[in-house]
Amino acid sequence: MAYNNIKFVNEDGIGILTISRPKALNALNTETVTELNDCVGKIEADESVKVVIITGEGAKSFVAGADIVEMSTKNPVEGRKFGKISQDTFTRIENLPQPVIAAVNGYALGGGCELACACDFRYAAENAKFGQPEVGLGITPGFGGTQRLPRVVGRGYGKEMIFRANMIDAQEAHRIGLVNKVVPQEELMDTCKKVAKEIMGNAPIAVQLAKTAINRGINCDVVTGIAYEDEVFALCFSTEDQKEGMDAFVNKRAKHFQGK
Ligand code: COA
Numbered sequence: 001m002a003y004n005n006i007k008f009v010n011e012d013g014i015g016i017l018t019i020s021r022p023k024a025l026n027a028l029n030t031e032t033v034t035e036l037n038d039c040v041g042k043i044e045a046d047e048s049v050k051v052v053i054i055t056g057e058g059a060k061s062f063v064a065g066a067d068i069v070e071m072s073t074k075n076p077v078e079g080r081k082f083g084k085i086s087q088d089t090f091t092r093i094e095n096l097p098q099p100v101i102a103a104v105n106g107y108a109l110g111g112g113c114e115l116a117c118a119c120d121f122r123y124a125a126e127n128a129k130f131g132q133p134e135v136g137l138g139i140t141p142g143f144g145g146t147q148r149l150p151r152v153v154g155r156g157y158g159k160e161m162i163f164r165a166n167m168i169d170a171q172e173a174h175r176i177g178l179v180n181k182v183v184p185q186e187e188l189m190d191t192c193k194k195v196a197k198e199i200m201g202n203a204p205i206a207v208q209l210a211k212t213a214i215n216r217g218i219n220c221d222v223v224t225g226i227a228y229e230d231e232v233f234a235l236c237f238s239t240e241d242q243k244e245g246m247d248a249f250v251n252k253r254a255k256h257f258q259g260k
Contacts, residue, residue, distance in 0.1 A: 005032040007057075008039050014196045015049035015098070016189075019115075020057035025064035028111045030082060032067075037089040044096055047259075050204065051196035052096060054119055055103040056112075059185055062102070062128065065110030068137065083142040086111065090118040090144050095215065097208050099199050103192045104128045105185060109167070114141060117148035120211065122178065123192050125185040128170040130178060136165035151218060153178050203241035204259035 007018040017039060019026040028036075043049050056062035066086070074082065093100055093115070102108075102119035109131045116122050116130075124130075132149065134141045141149075141162060150158030157176045161168065170182045183191045199207060209232040217225030236242050240260040248255035 001035065001038045003035045003039065005029075006035045006039055008043075010046075010049055011193075013048065013050040013200055014193055015043055015046075015052040017043070017052060017054045018057050019054070019063050022058045022061075024067060024069075025061035025107060026056040026058075026112070027064045027067040028086065028115075029067035029070045030085070033082075033086050033089055037085060037092065040089060040092045040096065043098065044092070049098055050200045052098050052100040053103050053189070053192045053196060054093070054100060054115065055189065055192075056105050059106065059127070061106040061112075062104045062108040063112030063115055064107045065112055065133065066143065071139075079142075086143045090114060093118045094148075097211075099196075099207060099211060101192050101196060103188050104130075104170075104179065105188055109133055110141065110145070111143045113161075114143040114145045114148065116178075117152050118144060121180050122173075123181045123183065123188060123195070124170040124173060124179040125188045126170055126182055127185055128173065128179070128182075129167045130161075130170075130173045131165065131167040132162045133165045133167075135162065149178075201257075203236075203239070203245055203257045205239050205241055206236055209235060 005019070005021040007020050009016050019032065021027065021032055043052060071082070100119040102116040102122040104116055104122055104124040106125065106127055107129050108116050110133055113130050113132055132141050132145050140146060145162065149161065153176045170179065173179045174182050181191070213229045213232050216228050241257045244257060245255050
């Protein structure tokens with residue numbers, strides 16, 4: 001599939017996925033979400049991509065939400081179809097085997113905030129702004145906002161953002177745990193790449209299993225989550241990376257993980 005509204009490059013194992021529809025501040029219309037879904041499917045199957053960074057084109061916007069112009073004429077059936085492909089795409093991002101970092105370079109509103117929340121964690125530029133403006137447009141968040149946002153920031157802040165439909169700045173987003181770090185705009189991508197490389201230095205299977213355990217555990221009771229952790233912990237002892245990591249420690253030498 002040729003992409004009109006997204007870009008993807010693999011920079012030495014770091015997959016950089018850019019939402020690129022600057023004339024609409026990278027708002028997500030059906031075409032963009034369809035391309036995103038296709039691209040995420042390819043990333044899923046591409047073992048040469050070790051970590052993914054999702055960002056928006058330009059210095060102003062990450063993603064300014066779902067496309068309001070396109071949505072304005074939808075009937076319930078069309079609304080459901082649009083919601084479904086977007087939900088499926090975001091869930092696919094959440095469950096990618098690779099860690100996914102959101103590099104929030106500007107407005108992350110509605111679907112943009114929801115996209116950021118589907119990533120494993122978020123770094124923001126100083127000019128980033130977050131919000132869920134949907135109830136001000138007569139709709140609820142529809143791409144996971146009522147579910148993922150409260151799981152990231154807690155129910156109180158999640159409900160406040162959704163009910164008020166206001167915008168919060170990067171510092172406030174940092175204070176409530178929506179983003180892990182705030183950096184100057186010009187340092188955002190380098191900071192995310194540095195963290196991506198740090199992650200890539202660790203045992204890939206262990207990172208992937210830890211991600212799965214966290215994602216599964218967050219959606220079930222703690223006893224079931226701990227039982228799942230038991231299984232992935234045990235599984236690690238069947239990998240060459242476990243032998244390598246521990247042998248390197250014991251023999252005081254550098255480690256070289258192969259993802260086996
Ligand atoms: N859907 C469709 N188009 C959008 C959009 C969206 N979510 N967000 C921005 N755009 C378009 C604008 O319509 C405008 O297009 P135009 O030049 O053809 O008129 C262009 O992007 C630039 O946006 P503009 O509003 O002129 O920029 P601004 O700097 O004045 O304001 C925002 C920026 C983000 C505050 C404002 O665009 C906005 O509120 N967007 C909607 C955010 C939203 O509610 N998202 C949730 C949707 S569920």
